[in-house]
Amino acid sequence: MPNEIDAAPEGFTLTNQGRTFTPFATEPVLYKPLAGVNWPPTAYDPDSHLLYICANDRIGGASREAENSPPTHTESWMGGTFNLTNIPARGLFVAMDLTTHKIKWSQQWQYSCSAGSIVTGGGLIIHGRNDGRVVALDKDSGNKLWEFQTDAGVNGTASTFMHEGNQYIAIISAGSLYSTGKHGDSVWLFSLNGEMEPLVEASATSPAAPASLRPTAVAPVNVVEPIAGYTANLDSGRQIYTTLCTTCHGPTGEGGHQGGVPLIDKELNLGHIMTTATFGRNTMPGFATAYTREQLQDVGTFIVEEIMPTAKQ
Ligand code: HEC
Incomplete structure (x- = not known):
């Protein structure tokens, strides 16, 4: 090498x-x-x-x-x-x-x-x-x-x-x-x-x-919008969060390994979360090939509705 x-x-x-x-x-x-x-x-x-x-x-x-x-x-x-x-x-x-x-x-x-x-x-x-x-x-x-x-x-x-x-x-x-x-x-x-x-x-x-060939250091050119009229499945979102995102972002969004930043105490909207999860950002890999847009909307909604509010209490 x-x-x-x-x-x-x-x-x-x-x-x-x-x-x-x-x-x-x-x-x-x-x-x-x-x-x-x-x-x-x-x-x-x-x-x-x-x-x-x-x-x-x-x-x-x-x-x-x-x-x-x-x-x-x-x-x-x-x-x-x-x-x-x-x-x-x-x-x-x-x-x-x-x-x-x-x-x-x-x-x-x-x-x-x-x-x-x-x-x-x-x-x-x-x-x-x-x-x-x-x-x-x-x-x-x-x-x-x-x-x-x-x-x-x-x-x-x-x-x-x-x-x-x-x-x-x-x-x-x-x-x-x-x-x-x-x-x-x-x-x-x-x-x-x-x-x-x-x-x-x-x-x-x-x-x-x-x-792996997609640029990761530049801001994503494409923006993933939430699918209008789709009702997110929070159980599926929780499952994706706990199997994947937890490693780097921590079980309650406090941040964790691999430089995963906290997802709490800030205002993240659903489109931003879906865009980041789709294309990745800097050292965070993108999951476009691993999950469907619906599944990424599930995990995004889970973060907005269950991870972010808990931190504010
Ligand atoms: C291998 C580690 C890793 C995994 C797995 C991971 N992330 Fe990340 N994530 C990061 C890192 C590192 C950053 C900070 C990127 C940067 O430099 O801006 C980040 C940033 C983010 C941001 C942007 C936060 C902000 O302040 O703008 C969101 C949203 C996010 N991740 C969501 C997710 C979701 C949803 C999942 C699971 C589907 C996930 N991440 C899985 C490492 C990871």
């Missing part, structure tokens, strides 16, 4: 070639805070000594507030702002030879790598993609041998087992919090003698511009 930025994005001057430990001040500097091996499990092939690494490459930046002063040696300090650019992120899948530390082959995707992989005794790498595919690659070349389109992002790691003489692959298709894929809720079991056709056309879940 290149640790520096090879060419400055238009309008920026690079400091220190954007290397990972570039110091920053009140002026934002660009570097690669989100470049490296991703969390999902890596697969290792004991025969070839290849390690199959899921990695991401993304340019971002950081700046600090003017009033922050450095800590003394007995204190810690956290502050400043983490910025993302609208330069497209890419995912990388890399086979690295652990005996030489050299890359044997690698391939890049136009969205993040957010899934673990397994390598089978028969020489297949099985892994999932944000666009809903389960893919089998040749472990020596990385060439694609097979794929199957499911109905949601495939971000779990596959399992394989033998049953009555047949080898099976089991994998979950449900999307995930951090990837841009569609959300769903299904488990798939594949065998070599299976005959089922892909569930949906590949084009239906592989849009030309996946959400």
